[in-house]
Amino acid sequence: MPPVEGETREPSDEAEAVAPPVAPASDADHLDGHEPEEDAEEADFSWLDEDLPPEDDETVPTDVERIEPSFDEPAAATPLAPPAARPTIDPDAGFRLRQAPAPAAPAEPVRAPWLLRLREGLSRSSNQLSGSIGSIFTARKLDEETLQDFEDVLIRADLGLETALRITDRLSEGRFGRTVSGAEVRGILAQEVEKTLTAVAVPLELDLEKKPHVILVVGVNGTGKTTTIGKLAAKLTRAGLKVTLCAGDTFRAAAVEQLNIWGERTGSEVVAKAIGADAAGLAYEAYDRAIENDSDVLIIDTAGRLQNKTELMAELEKIVRVLQKREPDAPHTVLQTLDATTGQNALQQVEIFRNVAGVNGLVMTKLDGTARGGILVAIAAKHKLPVYFIGVGEGIDDLEPFRAKDFADAIAGTTADA
Structure with missing residues (x-):
């Protein structure tokens, strides 16, 4: 029966059941210059956002119960010794203390033995003497001129006239007229210097x-x-x-x-x-x-x-x-x-x-x-x-x-x- 004017009819369940689904608009529809008709009411697609992370200005609810995964926590290691009190460091100090135990202090650098440091300290005096001795006693026989040159070297080295004369006298004994090596001269020099210094090399005595x-x-x-x-x-x-x-x-x-x-x-x-x-x-x-x-x-x-x-x-x-x-x-x-x-x-x-x-x-x-x-x-x-x-x-x-x-x-x- 045809509908009466002004009467609204509800679609029957049967009609809904047999109604074919509306096919989506194809690209051909757009090519024909026809725009798809818009629904009277805009479709609600808010459900698509339900699983998305919140925006920056959104707040995550705090009343939601969080389910944490259950793992067995490893047992805390027993410290070998009670930790020492840690100092309070100013945040503006430019440094901070590590939380881990401090490593052992590095060993102090090994100092050179005293005799080595003494030789290094006297190297300029020694090198000057050795150089002069080497230039004098090179392929040259011991004579008065050689002894005089050697005496001048000793005086310039600030050993003093008395010491210089004693060393040259000792050198001339049994060696006059023959070639003398620089090593032999340095040995005599060391012996005579030691003789002079032995008498004054005494320890400080405290009463x-x-x-x-x-x-x-x-x-x-x-x-x-x-x-x-x-x-x-x-x-x-x-x-x-x-x-x-x-x-x-x-x-x-x-x-x-x-x-x-x-x-x-x-x-x-x-x-x-x-x-x-x-x-x-x-x-x-x-x-x-x-x-x-x-x-x-x-x-x-x-x-x-x-x-x-x-x-x-x-x-x-x-x-x-x-x-x-x-x-x-x-x-x-x-x-x-x-x-x-x-x-x-x-x-x-x-x-x-x-x-x-x-x-x-x-x-x-x-x-x-x-x-x-x-x-x-x-x-x-x-x-x-x-x-x-x-x-x-x-x-x-x-x-x-x-x-x-x-x-x-x-x-x-x-x-x-x-």
């Missing part, structure tokens, strides 16, 4: 029956007094002795600062005053302080002074007098530091400081890098003062007891058993 043993260190400017004091303090404290240091160079702030650093490194108390303070009064106070501390040794630094400055040398005399008021035998040791690079001028320095301050022991510094190491032989021959230590570097272990044979072999360029 702890009269504590504190007072060591006064003197010398001209730039000879390494303060550095020598620091190295000596390191040796003494390593041996178990208690040391007090006195910053008696009251003219230089750098000297006081340097001595304070050595005091920290060696665990020694440093007695100091403001720049310009009276050095003699400071030495007196330092002695009392050393007694209070039950120190074994008191080492007193002094300002560098030229041997021709009368007023400064008088101040050094005052320090000695003030110490002797406190202890008649003080200072027990007066060490003079000598710069090997000064050459023959060191001879005059020893003479003047010996008369003013009663120098009774020497320390030769800066033997490394100089061709004038022979001056130590000349000083030993003339003044016959003990040479306690020599220095061939700036390191804390570069101050070593003086050994005559080691020095003689090094400066002559011979082996230890030659």
Whole structure:
């Protein structure tokens, strides 16, 4: 029956069942210029987005129960030792601490043996001597002219006239008129130098029956007094002795600062005053302080002074007098530091400081890098003062007891058993 106008009929289930599916528009429809008809209502395809990840501005629900995979966690390793407390590092420090246990500290670099370092330090002196000896004693018989040339070489090497004459006399014995090798000459040189130095190569003796043993260190400017004091303090404290240091160079702030650093490194108390303070009064106070501390040794630094400055040398005399008021035998040791690079001028320095301050022991510094190491032989021959230590570097272990044979072999360029 035809539909009545204005009446809406619902499609029957039968009609829906037999209705053929609508075929999608083909490319041919577009080619014919016909556009597909749009549905009255836009199709809902939101279900396609259900499995897509959320956009950046979307928030993942937090109330959704997450199912974590179940795996057996490995057992935590038992630490070998309780971890040490870790320091708090500022985030702006530019570094951070690793969470893993710190590796063992690397081994300290192996230092060359002392004799090797001594040979390296005296290499300029040795090379100059060896070169001159080689040029003189090459296919040439020993005669007066040869001996004179050799004597000049020894004097230029700062060995001194007395030592030079003794070496040339020894060389001429039984060898005059025959050819002498350079090796033979160097051997004689080493033997004669060792003879001169053996008498002065003695250890520093400390009298702890009269504590504190007072060591006064003197010398001209730039000879390494303060550095020598620091190295000596390191040796003494390593041996178990208690040391007090006195910053008696009251003219230089750098000297006081340097001595304070050595005091920290060696665990020694440093007695100091403001720049310009009276050095003699400071030495007196330092002695009392050393007694209070039950120190074994008191080492007193002094300002560098030229041997021709009368007023400064008088101040050094005052320090000695003030110490002797406190202890008649003080200072027990007066060490003079000598710069090997000064050459023959060191001879005059020893003479003047010996008369003013009663120098009774020497320390030769800066033997490394100089061709004038022979001056130590000349000083030993003339003044016959003990040479306690020599220095061939700036390191804390570069101050070593003086050994005559080691020095003689090094400066002559011979082996230890030659």
